[in-house]
Structures are given as C-alpha cells and as structure tokens.
Amino acid sequence: MIPVPSVFLPEGVAGRIRKVAAAAEKLGRLHPDVLALAYEQQWFRALVPKRYGGLALPLPVMVRLEEGLSWADGSLGWTVTLCSGAVRPEFHRVPGQLQVGVLEGGPVGADLAERNTGGGQSRHRSFRGKI
Numbered sequence: 001m002i003p004v005p006s007v008f009l010p011e012g013v014a015g016r017i018r019k020v021a022a023a024a025e026k027l028g029r030l031h032p033d034v035l036a037l038a039y040e041q042q043w044f045r046a047l048v049p050k051r052y053g054g055l056a057l058p059l060p061v062m063v064r065l066e067e068g069l070s071w072a073d074g075s076l077g078w079t080v081t082l083c084s085g086a087v088r089p090e091f092h093r094v095p096g097q098l099q100v101g102v103l104e105g106g107p108v109g110a111d112l113a114e115r116n117t118g119g120g121q122s123r124h125r126s127f128r129g130k131i
Helices: 013-019 021-027 032-041 059-072 074-083 089-093 096-103 110-117
Strands: none
Touching (some): 013 032, 032 074, 059 074
16 A cells, blocks of 8 residues: 655655645745744755755655645645755756855855745746745
8 A cells, every 4th residue: 555645754844834835825835834843853954065054865865855745735845855955957057166155054045045036936937046
C-alpha cells in the first residue's frame, strides 16, 4: 500500500497547512501561518549546505518533503521546490566570497521572492533580472 504523502512531514504539519489552504486560495498567496511555518522549518534552505546555515537534505529526502508539502497544499509544494536553495548552475561562477555572503544569512529563495515582490506573492515577471 502506498502511504499518504503526509507521512513525509513532521507530525501535525499537514493538518496545519490544509487548515488554512482555502484562506490562502482567497488571498491569492501563501497563508501567513504557512509562510511562518516554512521559515520555522527552514524549508527555503533545505538544499543549502550546512556550513551556510542550510539543512543540506539529501535529494531523496527533499523529494519526499516536496511530495508531502504538495499533497498538503500544491502552492506550498511548488514554492518550496523553487525556493529551497537549489543553487542555479550559474551561481557556481559567482566569486566564493559573494556566495558566502548570499548564503550566510543573506536572502535565499523565498527571502528574495518576498523582497522583490513586496510581500512574498508570486509575480513571475518581478523576478526577471533580479535573482
């Protein structure tokens, strides 16, 4: 039997997310409680190396996390997938000290999204040339 993807999340988290999913849909963005939970759980730093304050999750663990989050709320799963600190290939061409500045307490993933869109809303056009 295939488990319900909520088993990939900490106990009670799926319920917390699903509880406000309808309200988030009306808001047209992630619910503030869910966004706070994402920061609390450090999901936006899931793939960032530990030396930079990230979780450094192995890819199979990350995929299960994304599956659980997407089951609870598809928008959250999508956002975490895109903003989890997966370093884009061109980032490796950035000088090492700048990498450290960005990853150690600097804006990563959703932090950049919130700064560039004025509140964490997903406005795709706002990202062009800024990240």
